[in-house]
Amino acid sequence: SQQGEEDPQALSIQEGENATMNCSYKTSINNLQWYRQNSGRGLVHLILIRSNEREKHSGRLRVTLDTSKKSSSLLITASRAADTASYFCATDGNQFYFGTGTSLTVIP
């Protein structure tokens, strides 16, 4: 399988804390994307980082990419209860592959 792997599989934090999720992948990529999924619903695109970028910000989201280690991280700062969801990385190379996801619970 060429899927990415997210770490941790599950994460539980208090509201206001930061949440960090990691993604490792196997193939060369054009870009890496992060998606969010509320329970049982479709995935929604959060942020895209290109292979020649190392860091990208969007609101409370910060994404890093290390192509030499084939890894990426997603940081959500000042988390809110509404951030409770599953988060997936997706690698975009010759094909589009999703990781196994991190389930984030933010406790009010």
Add this chain to the structure above:
Amino acid sequence: EAQVTQNPRYLITVTGKKLTVTCSQNMNHEYMSWYRQDPGLGLRQIYYSMNVEVTDKGDVPEGYKVSRKEKRNFPLILESPSPNQTSLYFCASRDRGRNTEAFFGQGTRLTVV
């Protein structure tokens, strides 16, 4: 509004009874794909299509068929469903080219008994 529409949202069927899950997008995207999502396994690609009349197998194509006769539609066909095809299915579309995001439908929860 830009969207990917799947139907039905929920479906319970019996083993062996052919079914079709429809997917339609209104963004004129060339690329469409189907995924199944199972606990602990993430999203696995079933089939994808780079354009009209062009389809290819993904990671888990066995037991599924697709067709792409029109750009906007990409139905998923289960000729003879089996219980191991019980899953949550997603259709997605994206524009051609690099660095484009995927748009997902709301999902179809299929139960085969």
